[in-house]
Amino acid sequence: MNYQKSIDLFEKAKNFIPGGVNSPVRAFRAVGGNPLFITRADGPYMYDEDGNEYIELINSWGPMILGHNHPEVREAVIKAMEKGSSFGAPTAKEVEIAELITEMVPSVEKVRMVNSGTEATMSAIRVARGYTGRDKFIKFEGNYHGHGDSFLIAAGSGAITMGNPDSPGVTKGTAQDTLLAPYNDLEFVEHLVEANQGEVAAIILEPVAGNMGCVLPKPGFLEGLRKLCDKEGIVLIFDEVMTGFRLSQGGAQQAFGVIPDMCTLGKIIGGGMPVGAYGGKKEIMEYVSPEGPVYQAGTLSGNPIAMAAGLTMLKQLWDDNSIYSSLEATGNAIVSGIRDSLKSLGLSYTMNHIGSMYSLFFTHEPVVDFKSAQTCDTALFGKYFQAMLRKGIYLAPSQFESLFLSTALKQEHVDRILEANEAALRELV
Known part of the structure; x- marks a missing residue:
């Protein structure tokens, strides 16, 4: 060639x-x-x-x-573009896609549209912290949640060791509230939570990892995390930017029968356009501004072209x-x-x-x-x-x-x- x-x-x-x-x-x-x-x-x-x-x-x-x-997605984008590329104001399609997402994804009662998976995960952690009043969260080695500072953390040694920055530009102050655990090691997570009793706001993970290659959860791993979070008042977040709408209409949470408190979405949700979203239980999502005190905003969030593409894509998956x-x-x-x-x-x-x-x-x-x-x-x-x-x-x-x-x-x-x-x-x- x-x-x-x-x-x-x-x-x-x-x-x-x-x-x-x-x-x-x-x-x-x-x-x-x-x-x-x-x-x-x-x-x-x-x-x-x-x-x-x-x-x-x-x-x-x-x-x-x-x-x-895809011809139907392409046609939807062309029709939307004929009406304008951005308004900076609410549109009917935002309501329509939000309603459809709540129908499709088991954990989502309310959803906020953003512009990328990184925005979605950053925002979800912020909301979990605001909701619980706690600062720390647990992520897993090899799970990628976008390039937000608090997610770019390398492995520490031992269950109570704080993370270290994995990229120049990430401060130690940012890293100190990120706790790292091996994927598929429930016992390690339990010890980590015990060592940081009452300080962990959230556990975030890819229910099926895709950024160390495709790695599946061991039997009982997701269920064990769900039980642990229920016991300790921790917000369980599934990062379904990859698995959302891919493994089933309701994502990995539907496929495995384990429902998180929040989830993040991206990729398929935009039908090829740059879109992300985060959603979850009503009582958690009601902490998001302007309904609640946790601030998050975006000039192009809910962009009409992106909403047209995403809505058309999700309807195809929902109907067939x-x-x-x-x-x-x-x-x-x-x-x-x-x-x-x-x-x-x-x-x-x-x-x-x-x-x-x-x-x-x-x-x-x-x-x-x-x-x-x-x-x-x-x-x-x-x-x-x-x-x-x-x-x-x-x-x-x-x-x-x-x-x-x-x-x-x-x-x-x-x-x-x-x-x-x-x-x-x-x-x-």
Whole structure:
């Protein structure tokens, strides 16, 4: 494949944009080579500036659950744009999408629209602190909740050790109220809460992790957190920016039958536009200004173009019960096919999968948390990524990102993905 236009654009971009990209993982540093500059996408395909075609398994990092450039979403955006791009005032579609979200998501009785998943998680923690009158919160290693200062915290040593800043620019003062726990380790969380008795406002987690690769909760983990939060008066927050509307109409909380006090949403909720939201129990959300004392605002929150796209997307998911069974079947076909190839080639890499999310980990160990994810051979993954790319399959350019499937993938695409996978794996043997 020829990538010259992308190479030239990347060189030019580095003169004006930090690292040449507007989000770090796009730089391809984890997999080598140069990032591809995309010019258009349709259904299961993306096309770069050099005219190369790819079947892609990222779907804009999750939002495009119905495939790219979905005709009904596109038409809704065009119609909304004809009326104006921003009003800075309430619109009927904001009410309509809020009502639909409360119908779809079990934990949400009231919801506030924002512009990104990062805004949603930052705001949810602030509301939980205001509601409980406590300062500290617990997050989990390997769970990503956006780039808010209090979330960029590295691991401390021991159950009562405060976090340390994981990025320059994050102050120690910000870090000291963030407590860190290993994912899937309920006993550690219990000790952490006990060591900080009466000080923990919230526990926030990805119910299915997607930012250390796809990592599922162990049986009883989510249920144990729910029980602990009930006992200690802690607000349980599910970050469903990735899993919301993807694992089921009501997200991971519906799929696992564990209902948090609050949840954060993004990606699919915007139908490809930059949208986020946070919501939860009425008594908690009534602490949000102007109804309550916890301040949060946004000039473009509830933007009419974004609301049109998101509402159209959610209506599709709400009205068609076959979407999730179709996604499940596609996921099962791809994952079982990859496992068959691994077995036939005598390889024992690890695979995690749920619904339309999966990850192939280049490690022989089960991946259940951040520590086990770090045993992956990232250099070998980089070779696999490049081999798949040469065969026209576009994966997430990092070992530590989940893949996301769409309903646009048909049997012919699944067959091509599996053929490319086997050929790529043979190159690694």
